Amino acid sequence: MKLNQLFFCTLGAAALGLTAAASPFGMCAHLNRMPPEEMRRELADMAGLGARMVRVDLDWSQVEPEPGKWDFTRWDALVEEAGKQGVAVIAILGGELHKPVRPPYRNQQDFLRYVAESVRRYKGKIAA
Numbered sequence: 001m002k003l004n005q006l007f008f009c010t011l012g013a014a015a016l017g018l019t020a021a022a023s024p025f026g027m028c029a030h031l032n033r034m035p036p037e038e039m040r041r042e043l044a045d046m047a048g049l050g051a052r053m054v055r056v057d058l059d060w061s062q063v064e065p066e067p068g069k070w071d072f073t074r075w076d077a078l079v080e081e082a083g084k085q086g087v088a089v090i091a092i093l094g095g096e097l098h099k100p101v102r103p104p105y106r107n108q109q110d111f112l113r114y115v116a117e118s119v120r121r122y123k124g125k126i127a128a
Helices: 004-016 038-047 073-085 108-121
Strands: 026-028 053-059 088-094
Touching: 038 073, 053 073, 073 088, 073 108, 088 108
Parallel strands: 026 053, 053 088
Antiparallel strands: none
16 A cells, blocks of 8 residues: 555545444455555554455455465465454455456366355454
């Protein structure tokens, strides 16, 4: 998040008299596509502004780089850091897709396998 964006978000929240504890606000960000340190800073900035939710693409191509080979490393780090910052994660399923599975409705079995694996891993750990 750029400094001017932070300033205007903070100014807007202050003008509305919002407090972090009662904040109904969230953000959408590609945190899983950032280097780990940048992702941690972004989450800290969001929490500091009072955002209590973040919507993030659970990129299929990132968590299953090859068929049947799962790598949730970035998402595990994101979910853990969001929990530390008090920010609930809302996952957008699909995200970046491999060319062979586009569009997912033509590859329903593969898509359902990705969804099932993601739900199994994050059940009870992410908001939605």
